[in-house]
Amino acid sequence: MSKQQSKKQQKEEQVKFEKIMEMYHHGNQEMAKYLALQAMENYIKSLMKKQFSTYVTKYFDDLLQEGYMAVLEGLETYDVKRAKPTTFFRFYIVHNMTEYITRFVNESTAHYQKNNQLIRQVERKYEKNHKEATDADIAIELGMNIETIKATRKIDGKTLNHIESTDNDFFSNQMEEKSPEEIILESEKRKALADKINSLPEVERVVLKMHFCEQKSQREIARETGLKTDEIRKSKERGIKQLRMRLKNDYSVKERNQEDDISFLEEDMSDAAMEMLDLL
Structure with missing residues (x-):
């Protein structure tokens, strides 16, 4: 897609969301929710693949539902005149998906146990030098996605930057x-x-x-x-x-x-x- 086509598409999406938000606040709210989810679906899927590539194949449907819920949660406070929909909803979506991975996946899988062992090795390395490893430090050391590091450490309450x-x-x-x-x-x-x-x-x-x-x-x-x-x-x-x-x-x-x-x-x-x- 060319730059000009991309700009045209973004403009069309912005206009579409203006109509959706008008309907949400002054018309058929349920229909507005449906249209908002429809408009955001491809973006939600792209975030799933980019931010949670380790989990997206096995937990595709669940992550997609978390993304949908994030959009619905954010609709009430979204101001279409202040930010593009992808800009505004991005953090809601990533937040919900991270919470899902933490609650329902990592706590009960062998995958979590393996990741936790690797993380502990890095933490001990930093401790020997009287330092505390951040999520970013560990992600760099292990070559892993930082969302995976954050989710794994959060279970034990050790992460320096978890959502709660x-x-x-x-x-x-x-x-x-x-x-x-x-x-x-x-x-x-x-x-x-x-x-x-x-x-x-x-x-x-x-x-x-x-x-x-x-x-x-x-x-x-x-x-x-x-x-x-x-x-x-x-x-x-x-x-x-x-x-x-x-x-x-x-x-x-x-x-x-x-x-x-x-x-x-x-x-x-x-x-x-x-x-x-x-x-x-």
């Missing part, structure tokens, strides 16, 4: 030994950052998460969201600018100059990259 964590947990990464006062201040700053990220407009929030959390390039973000690369760049800049302005009223951030402020922000976001993925 509070916002503060997402920013509790590896830390050098610090005084109690420094640890408290660090925790407060990271909690403030998590809160401010969640308060951003939809597009800026999604772009920042995909860029910093999933380490995706602008081209990859454009392909998955339908946004133009220039729009992605501007959204990232707007998001960081808004975060900087909002953080200026918190803690020691307001004592920093703008250049230091940006450094503080991007350093925190980079350190917590993989841990920010599930902030929704």
Whole structure:
């Protein structure tokens, strides 16, 4: 498909969803739900194959149902004027599928036991160096999908960035030994950052998460969201600018100059990259 054809298709999908949401809020809600699922079905399937390739063959129907439920759950709060449907529903869909894998697959299979043994080997390796392995560290070491790592570790409550964590947990990464006062201040700053990220407009929030959390390039973000690369760049800049302005009223951030402020922000976001993925 050419770039021009792709843009035309995205525009048609956006127009289609505008009509669906109008029907959902002011017409036949059940019909709107049916049409929304129909419109999102191919995208749900593509996420299944991309994010859960290990499970998609055996659990295809169950994962598809989780994707459907995610779309239905998100319809009430979806604003078609603020974000494309694939941009908005992506995190709902991945969240539900990850929960399914954790609850009904990994807890009772030999596959989980094997993965858990491999993960423990990596964890022990890091422990010998007085470090704690993140999901990203283990995924790189084992060459496995990070969703598989997260699901497996979550069962034992060891993952540093699982979905049921509070916002503060997402920013509790590896830390050098610090005084109690420094640890408290660090925790407060990271909690403030998590809160401010969640308060951003939809597009800026999604772009920042995909860029910093999933380490995706602008081209990859454009392909998955339908946004133009220039729009992605501007959204990232707007998001960081808004975060900087909002953080200026918190803690020691307001004592920093703008250049230091940006450094503080991007350093925190980079350190917590993989841990920010599930902030929704």
